[in-house]
Amino acid sequence: MERRAMETLSENRSFGGCQGVYRHTSEATGTEMTFGLYQPPQAEFGKVPVLWFLSGLTCTHENAMTKAGAQAFAARHGIAVVFPDTSPRGEGVADDESFDMGQGAGFYVDATEGPWAEHFQMRTYVAEELPRLVVDRFPIEKNRQSITGHSMGGHGALTLAMTLEDRFASVSAFAPMAHTTQSEWGQRQLAAYLGDDPAAHAKADATLLMRDVGFNGPVLVDQGTQDQFLDKLKPEALAEAIASKRQQGTFRMQPGYDHSYFFVSSFIADHMAFHAEALLP
Amino acid sequence: MERRAMETLSENRSFGGCQGVYRHTSEATGTEMTFGLYQPPQAEFGKVPVLWFLSGLTCTHENAMTKAGAQAFAARHGIAVVFPDTSPRGEGVADDESFDMGQGAGFYVDATEGPWAEHFQMRTYVAEELPRLVVDRFPIEKNRQSITGHSMGGHGALTLAMTLEDRFASVSAFAPMAHTTQSEWGQRQLAAYLGDDPAAHAKADATLLMRDVGFNGPVLVDQGTQDQFLDKLKPEALAEAIASKRQQGTFRMQPGYDHSYFFVSSFIADHMAFHAEALLP
Numbered sequence: 001m002e003r004r005a006m007e008t009l010s011e012n013r014s015f016g017g018c019q020g021v022y023r024h025t026s027e028a029t030g031t032e033m034t035f036g037l038y039q040p041p042q043a044e045f046g047k048v049p050v051l052w053f054l055s056g057l058t059c060t061h062e063n064a065m066t067k068a069g070a071q072a073f074a075a076r077h078g079i080a081v082v083f084p085d086t087s088p089r090g091e092g093v094a095d096d097e098s099f100d101m102g103q104g105a106g107f108y109v110d111a112t113e114g115p116w117a118e119h120f121q122m123r124t125y126v127a128e129e130l131p132r133l134v135v136d137r138f139p140i141e142k143n144r145q146s147i148t149g150h151s152m153g154g155h156g157a158l159t160l161a162m163t164l165e166d167r168f169a170s171v172s173a174f175a176p177m178a179h180t181t182q183s184e185w186g187q188r189q190l191a192a193y194l195g196d197d198p199a200a201h202a203k204a205d206a207t208l209l210m211r212d213v214g215f216n217g218p219v220l221v222d223q224g225t226q227d228q229f230l231d232k233l234k235p236e237a238l239a240e241a242i243a244s245k246r247q248q249g250t251f252r253m254q255p256g257y258d259h260s261y262f263f264v265s266s267f268i269a270d271h272m273a274f275h276a277e278a279l280l281p
Numbered sequence: 282m283e284r285r286a287m288e289t290l291s292e293n294r295s296f297g298g299c300q301g302v303y304r305h306t307s308e309a310t311g312t313e314m315t316f317g318l319y320q321p322p323q324a325e326f327g328k329v330p331v332l333w334f335l336s337g338l339t340c341t342h343e344n345a346m347t348k349a350g351a352q353a354f355a356a357r358h359g360i361a362v363v364f365p366d367t368s369p370r371g372e373g374v375a376d377d378e379s380f381d382m383g384q385g386a387g388f389y390v391d392a393t394e395g396p397w398a399e400h401f402q403m404r405t406y407v408a409e410e411l412p413r414l415v416v417d418r419f420p421i422e423k424n425r426q427s428i429t430g431h432s433m434g435g436h437g438a439l440t441l442a443m444t445l446e447d448r449f450a451s452v453s454a455f456a457p458m459a460h461t462t463q464s465e466w467g468q469r470q471l472a473a474y475l476g477d478d479p480a481a482h483a484k485a486d487a488t489l490l491m492r493d494v495g496f497n498g499p500v501l502v503d504q505g506t507q508d509q510f511l512d513k514l515k516p517e518a519l520a521e522a523i524a525s526k527r528q529q530g531t532f533r534m535q536p537g538y539d540h541s542y543f544f545v546s547s548f549i550a551d552h553m554a555f556h557a558e559a560l561l562p
Contacts, residue, residue: 012544013539013544014544014546015546015547066347066542069353071546072350072546072547226294257294258293258294260293262293262295262352265296265350266294266295266296269353
């Protein structure tokens, strides 16, 4: 197999480990893609487990990497963290005028409809291509992976976890888009990316997946009570589904918190400890 | 005394407390100024001590507020943190084409020379006007203050601490500009802002102040060994001065770290604990 080129854009020492930013040409999206990867100090001595952090609307690989505060706990627990971008980008890539569709808003699905299908293959990118790349190039254990995300990234984390059987040991989410088929954040985008096949939409809806298949492992969800997007996120649907499914999981409403990274960073320690418990012997 | 107007730009819940951003018209600078203030949960029940975090070149109030990770430890210790801007800003405010002079580069001095003197009164703003404002408007104890900063802000923290007798219980710095009168980061700016009076320059040089007066309390300085600006920061001069002065203090060279916020966030826990020990009974 040909080793594809990967470029190091930056590497900064962080909590005794290394916060890197890398760029490569993606087969899945047909564009250059940039991602962040934090390697904890333990990675110097052998392979480490990995946590995927999927970000929300308008974010690049950079927002969570600089604002979520994950590195302190990744270093403490000895877990690598990958921060993928949220969509393909560039001049030749389809886009939309609104901030919640097109570039910066890939919704972690493989688009089947024009003009999106050409580059918007974010599910394949995040679920297949990027895992192969990071396992190949970095000291990361292929068989110890967990996933989390914020907002659209919470939707991505939950839907990937429930559709990639036995891939992830645990899944968590911060203020996830919880019920995309019943929300302004989902209906329009899924129709554009996936057409009108209800089965395709259902595989991109965390609540429907929870009702249907659930997750083979522990689930943690945090949601702020003062989130300005509660009507679009629909946490109540997911909370109900977790309970109805008898899913092993914890759903927390956090008083006073909004949708920002100040909310994410306030609870990142809990999420990192939750994943560490699932990932470490 | 007339209560001057202050506008709330945002307030986000963070680690059980409140990360606010506020704007007011400054008498010192003659411009609108924006600052961040984190109030820990303990501020709901009474006055709390305060730590000043002064930022570096090109930063606004926002960089450290979102990237340094101070809030977790401010909440743990019950300490408020103020994040001032680094200069006056706006269309009518003098500026320079380079990133290290003019807007975003106030150097925490009161300019005496044209065209800077009109608005660049950052020492008075940070040392006098903003403390009065935050003590007046928030539950902050006037007599329990400490100060820290990064790069140009480390220079600000150290020089303010050594020239405002008994104001601060402790001072720390991340990769401070340590010897401005002997550096590209200092000579040109101090000449522009302060003219050619050697006494004025000396009061804006942490190493000269350490040799001359020192600090009446503990000092903590962290410096990365891979900092890309070591030749401009001149940490060796300050380290020598601390030892020669027999100053109570700790100077740490941190292997592998550079000048970024990944360095700052890696050691913010130590700095917050250091200040907490000085500020809390």
